[in-house]
Amino acid sequence: MPETQRAIIDTYQSIVEPPDLWVKRLPSKLDARTPKVVDLPDGGEGWSLDGGSVLLPLSNFLLVEGAVGRTVPLTDSYKTMRPGCYSPEERLKDMDVDGIDTALVFPLVGQHLQNIEDPELYKACVQAYNDSVWDWCQSGGNSRLNPVAVIPMLGGDEAGAEVRRAAGKGFKAALFTGWPNGEGPGDTEDEGFWAACEDTQVVLCVNGGPATRQNAPAAAGAKQEARLIPKTPLEVTINNMSSGNGAPQLVGRMVLRGIFDKFPRLKVCFSGVGAGWLPYFLEQVDGMYYHDRFYAGFGSKMLPSEYIRRNTRFTFHLDTSAIKNLDEIGSDYLMWCSLYPMEAGDWPKSREIIDQQLQDGDRRMILVDNAAEYFGI
Amino acid sequence: MTTMQEPKVKLSTKVKPFIFDADQHIYEPKDMWTSRVPSKYKELAPQVVSVPPGGEAWRWEDKYYEFIGLEVGAGRSYTDISSFGHSFADTRPGCYEPRERLKDMDLDGVDKALMFPSQGMRLRNIQDPDLMLALTRAYNEGIVDWCTEGDIERMLPLFALPDVGIEHAIDEFDHWAKQGCRGFFYLGWPSGTGRPQEADDQIWARCQETGIVPCLHGGGPAGGVRGFALTASTDPTRPPHKPGDIIGPGKSTAKGQNLTWLVFSGVFEHFPALKLALVETGSGWLPFFYEQIDNVFYKNRAFEPFNKLSKPPSQYLKEQMWTTIQVDTHAIRNRHEIGVDKLMWSSDYPHSGYGSEFPNSRLFLEFQFRGVPDAELRKMIGLNMNDMLGLPNPTS
Numbered sequence: 030m031p032e033t034q035r036a037i038i039d040t041y042q043s044i045v046e047p048p049d050l051w052v053k054r055l056p057s058k059l060d061a062r063t064p065k066v067v068d069l070p071d072g073g074e075g076w077s078l079d080g081g082s083v084l085l086p087l088s089n090f091l092l093v094e095g096a097v098g099r100t101v102p103l104t105d106s107y108k109t110m111r112p113g114c115y116s117p118e119e120r121l122k123d124m125d126v127d128g129i130d131t132a133l134v135f136p137l138v139g140q141h142l143q144n145i146e147d148p149e150l151y152k153a154c155v156q157a158y159n160d161s162v163w164d165w166c167q168s169g170g171n172s173r174l175n176p177v178a179v180i181p182m183l184g185g186d187e188a189g190a191e192v193r194r195a196a197g198k199g200f201k202a203a204l205f206t207g208w209p210n211g212e213g214p215g216d217t218e219d220e221g222f223w224a225a226c227e228d229t230q231v232v233l234c235v236n237g238g239p240a241t242r243q244n245a246p247a248a249a250g251a252k253q254e255a256r257l258i259p260k261t262p263l264e265v266t267i268n269n270m271s272s273g274n275g276a277p278q279l280v281g282r283m284v285l286r287g288i289f290d291k292f293p294r295l296k297v298c299f300s301g302v303g304a305g306w307l308p309y310f311l312e313q314v315d316g317m318y319y320h321d322r323f324y325a326g327f328g329s330k331m332l333p334s335e336y337i338r339r340n341t342r343f344t345f346h347l348d349t350s351a352i353k354n355l356d357e358i359g360s361d362y363l364m365w366c367s368l369y370p371m372e373a374g375d376w377p378k379s380r381e382i383i384d385q386q387l388q389d390g391d392r393r394m395i396l397v398d399n400a401a402e403y404f405g406i
Numbered sequence: 407m408t409t410m411q412e413p414k415v416k417l418s419t420k421v422k423p424f425i426f427d428a429d430q431h432i433y434e435p436k437d438m439w440t441s442r443v444p445s446k447y448k449e450l451a452p453q454v455v456s457v458p459p460g461g462e463a464w465r466w467e468d469k470y471y472e473f474i475g476l477e478v479g480a481g482r483s484y485t486d487i488s489s490f491g492h493s494f495a496d497t498r499p500g501c502y503e504p505r506e507r508l509k510d511m512d513l514d515g516v517d518k519a520l521m522f523p524s525q526g527m528r529l530r531n532i533q534d535p536d537l538m539l540a541l542t543r544a545y546n547e548g549i550v551d552w553c554t555e556g557d558i559e560r561m562l563p564l565f566a567l568p569d570v571g572i573e574h575a576i577d578e579f580d581h582w583a584k585q586g587c588r589g590f591f592y593l594g595w596p597s598g599t600g601r602p603q604e605a606d607d608q609i610w611a612r613c614q615e616t617g618i619v620p621c622l623h624g625g626g627p628a629g630g631v632r633g634f635a636l637t638a639s640t641d642p643t644r645p646p647h648k649p650g651d652i653i654g655p656g657k658s659t660a661k662g663q664n665l666t667w668l669v670f671s672g673v674f675e676h677f678p679a680l681k682l683a684l685v686e687t688g689s690g691w692l693p694f695f696y697e698q699i700d701n702v703f704y705k706n707r708a709f710e711p712f713n714k715l716s717k718p719p720s721q722y723l724k725e726q727m728w729t730t731i732q733v734d735t736h737a738i739r740n741r742h743e744i745g746v747d748k749l750m751w752s753s754d755y756p757h758s759g760y761g762s763e764f765p766n767s768r769l770f771l772e773f774q775f776r777g778v779p780d781a782e783l784r785k786m787i788g789l790n791m792n793d794m795l796g797l798p799n800p801t802s
Contacts, residue, residue, distance in 0.1 A: 099705060099706075099708065100708045102709065303694060303698065305691070305693060305694025305697070306690075306691040306694045306695075308690065308736045309688060309689075309690025309691045309734065309736040309737065310690075310691070312690070312733070312734070312735060312736060313688060313690075313734075313760060316733060316760030316761065317759070317760045319484075319760070320484055320487075320758075320759060320760040321484075321487065321758075321759075321760075322484075323484055323485045323486075323487065324487050324488045324489060325489075347697060347698075347701055348694065348697065349697060350693040350694045350697060350740070350743070351694070353740075354736070354739075354740070357736070372705050372706065373701060373702065373705060
């Protein structure tokens with residue numbers, strides 16, 4: 030079937046969590062500390078986590094009505110936000126406008142839950158998110174919206190249990206925001222988590238570098254000034270642009286720690302971070318392996334690139350250098366995404382960006398088949 | 407002791423093109439700091455001590471141990487490299503003796519080199535600004551003396567720019583500019599905060615006026631947190647990290663964040679003749695990065711501060727930034743997008759790592775530049791460095 034008559038699978042959209050997402054799920058005794066939307070002192074709205082100990086201004090999320098040639102400021106309130114951000118029915122309409130059939134839906138506020146210090150509250154918020162986003166996507170109907178679960182960084186066993194619970198509900202993917210032990214790569218601490226991902230074949234999606242619970246992006250900024258994270262559009266932009274830098278570091282760590290040796294069927298998708306850097310990275314990381322393997326005590330048995338080829342995939346929105354060097358990357362490894370509703374995306378003109386980048390040949394694999402196979406959607 | 411016989415067959419210098427290595431490092435002689443700092447800093451200055459597991463380490467501030475290992479890889483077989491356990495006694499003299507360095511450059515076919523620090527990269531870790539300034543000045547005197555003792559025409563010293571206040575940065579800059587230095591390396595923004603400040607413009611303006619090149623070297627933060635926690639051990643018996651952790655693929659895209667700051671804060675816009683060198687970060691990722699940063703610009707260009715730029719970000723970088731490769735076939739394949747006039751080959755001698763291949767640099771050059779037209783090759787292995795530094799090209 031020609032691709033134009035078939036779905037495009039969009040491998041990266043974000044939900045903007047409806048204001049009542051947590052309030053209506055968490056027990057009322059947690060009321061004061063439940064994530065909720067508040068008015069910010071300098072105008073606009075933001076999310077308050079754990080009774081205001083973390084404040085996330087909506088303007089930091091770079092949400093716009095349609096980024097192409099935008100002349101409107103970034104949205105900083107639900108009142109001015111495009112309803113497709115938070116309403117599933119409206120989301121589907123926006124996807125129809127853009128010619129997208131199926132999407133993976135990532136968390137937005139949900140990515141920052143790890144800044145909540147109290148483990149019990151943190152876990153309750155994670156589970157409430159996963160239950161709610163599942164229902165949100167279901168209410169869209171027709172399996173067009175596929176949620177990505179949030180994982181609590183509360184040790185390998187807790188994290189693994191949530192992966193299994195999410196898989197049981199039907200989740201195909203989970204977001205990796207940091208090592209589940211909360212610190213670093215560790216040796217065996219996170220094995221319960223890797224095992225759960227491998228058993229369930231839930232795809233781990235990575236959209237930035239791994240954070241510890243202490244240096245999570247929001248918390249790092251929060252400690253400095255009134256627990257508000259980045260303050261100017263420039264800082265927000267740089268934070269966003271930099272998040273992709275963590276991907277090469279993380280994949281290197283996972284490989285060299287031997288995680289893919291222990292869990293050979295693990296699936297990891299580097300989401301929204303592009304792949305134009307990949308041929309460069311593969312050469313450097315394999316070169317490093319050859320060069321340093323005699324002293325470094327690498328835990329891996331094959332070349333790093335072999336694991337990356339076997340276990341990982343990459344999604345991009347705009348990446349002509351990846352497409353130009355497709356012979357080095359391999360068309361099996363790439364999937365397209367819209368980034369809706371973020372300013373870096375091109376809604377409602379995604380088709381134009383696709384047409385600029387992809388011609389014939391590999392186009393259908395990148396737009397449809399690879400994602401269908403890898404995520405099982 | 408690693409020894410190497412003089413090769414019977416010398417590389418022909420007649421057919422050898424001019425090679426200017428954009429990234430070599432001094433391995434600081436033992437008395438680099440102790441012979442130059444005021445006596446009150448004698449104990450706190452970096453010095454070489456024996457450590458219990460064998461080998462030696464540099465001891466900073468009387469308590470942080472930087473083991474001798476990966477910075478002295480030159481001439482060692484892959485099987486002999488180690489992150490600790492080495493000492494000056496088993497280190498190739500070309501690492502720390504300038505006359506021996508010249509011989510090693512001859513062995514490898516390298517005509518000239520920019521000289522970065524090894525231990526000096528840690529200067530920024532020091533939290534006490536007075537100590538940091540004293541050690542920075544001592545380093546700068548030391549590197550200039552060292553290159554002078556060798557051959558300052560062939561070994562070009564880069565001074566360290568302190569980042570503990572703009573007035574100190576200016577002092578240091580002016581001092582070494584007068585001495586004829588052609589560039590400096592910086593690990594933090596001159597004003598000493600986590601991002602470029604308007605006050606830093608006083609440095610960029612001086613760079614533009616003098617042609618002195620700021621070098622942003624990979625492997626450390628520009629801005630970011632100070633301290634030895636990331637590199638050093640407070641325990642002299644063991645290194646701070648497991649080996650698999652410290653060598654995470656270092657040549658990565660991480661310096662993109664610093665470039666983003668520079669472009670969007672308008673540094674290149676305000677100083678169109680400023681030249682910047684990006685060193686030991688590799689270059690194969692740049693075409694990807696250029697598209698991403700331009701996308702951000704195009705999406706936001708109606709708003710502050712993006713509306714202050716007169717060109718898309720990649721254009722500033724392609725015009726004003728020079729960038730290095732070691733082994734980087736992807737960069738060479740995509741060289742026309744990065745800039746055949748901007749790529750610079752480097753050896754990273756004497757550090758250990760993929761692409762630091764002394765004494766076989768020319769063999770690795772052959773492999774990766776195969777099929778590249780001669781005129782382009784000559785730019786990327788030599789002439790571009792002269793161009794960046796405002797030096798005349800060799801006649802022949």
